[in-house]
Amino acid sequence: MFLWGLISFLLGHVSYIFGFFHVAHPGAWTWGGSIIVLCISSRIYFWLKPHLGAMKTPVLLYCIVITVMLSGAWSVLDNSCLTVSGRRMVFSGAFLFYISDVFVARDRFLKKEFFNRLVGLPLYYIGQFTLAFSVGFLE
Secondary structure, eight states, rough: OHHHHHEEEEEEHHHHHHHHHHOOOOOHHHHHHHHHHHHHHHHHHHHHGTTTTTHHHHHHHHHHHHHHHHHHHHHHHTTTTTHHHHHHHHHHHHHHHHHHHHHHHHHIIIIOOHHHHHHHHHHHHHHHHHHOOOOGGGO
């Protein structure tokens, strides 16, 4: 079941990628932010890798996609044609979504404990709400 959940969330991230890059093209912020996010995502993957077993490839693919999603949010943040509040909301929502996934991975692969849900679920819901709500603030 975890793999199916991973796939469905992966598709959600892909949808955000298309949406972000539809409203904003890569710029300086995209490349700079992408380097930062790539370093963080790599660190997270190598932190998880010894505990992944047969899930190494699916988790690696997921890490790549969520990294690209957050890079797309950097593009939106850099798009001066959009309102500042909308751009900040998109980036904040994507960032919270990204961080919430770290807690899901921690719970699934490292240490199953209530703390992961206590922190991860609010980050996820606030991130999703912020992303959805940002649409009304972008133009």
